[in-house]
Amino acid sequence: MAQDRQKNYADNRRKDLQFEVGDWVFLKLSPWKGVVRFGRRGKLSPRYIGPYEIVERVGPVAYRLALPSDLSRLHDVFHVSMLRKYISDPSHVLEEQPIELQEDLTYVEQPVQILDWMMQVLRSREIPLVKVLWRSHNVEEATWEPEDQMREQYPYLFE
Template sequence: MAIFIPAYGTITAMELAEIFMRHLFSKNGLPVSIVSTKIQSGQQVVKEELESAIRRFKKYADKNRSIPPDFQPGDKLWLASKNIKTKRPTKKLSERWLGPFEVIKKIGSHAYHLKLPQQWKSVHPVFHVYLIEPVKQSSISNHNQLPPPPVLVEEQEEWEVAKVLDSKLKRCKLWHLVEWKGFSEDPERTTWEPASNLTNPPDLVKDFHSLYPENPGPNTSRV
């Protein structure tokens, strides 16, 4: 029997694997193996993601075969970030867990509808239990509150710069070491950005070069 699953636009191999796991494996069980004798590069990525999804699902099923966790509307949950695409300027600003998010309702026996931020309109709000974790059981350092959302600049999302820390020339181009708003207490989250990326905090850039005129700046010779 054919099964039709709606999808929006183009999806990645990881998202396709997630669809297989959520709509097929959870209802029909896991396949014994995934066989293909002629696999092109794109298909190979899908195959690998499917195999990875099967392993994750089997690991969860073996560990939680008895009774799935039961959360109530209003409960706060952490959400695994592995399938969430963010517009953060670098992976250094990403967390393994996001949230916490409020439970709206339970979907079936193994999924929950979560209340997501308004700027996450493109993210499907229903998640399998293996992707969520209750807040009260979280004591891991990389379970973090979401930083302030990106601001809109000419209808485009843009993460706010908190401070410019340093500057350098790299391949005849000016770069700045940036501290991002919402991550000021974590020095490991600072990133080097080309000057062309910092067009909207001009005062911060100007203030830095006023304080440190000896550092490479917009007027430094780049020969």
């Protein structure tokens, strides 16, 4: 009786997933404690990676994925339970920002302008902060920096 009840619970939540060749899917990561999986670790590591294209249907519940070269050590056939459908959304596409690289493949962050001022109040002192917009970054990525350091390094911003 208990097995029937548990099977009923499981069947109510089960979704029969099927994908077509050419569909894009996310691949589920197996969280093993202390093991670095796919170059990511830690508490905020993603649950899914991808998207990857389905190349072939191997069996009734198995699919072959087109994996990139950095995942070439993995077997490329996965069970349907390890896959989630990727629904494309134009808002997910990020515009690439042009960055001027130096010969040693580094670049220097340059502030463009100061957007806002704020006074950080601590117990015994106050710290003046400025919100700085950096070159090759959006307004949402502006950072709060100490005003005295910014005046020292970039005095032209305060003229």
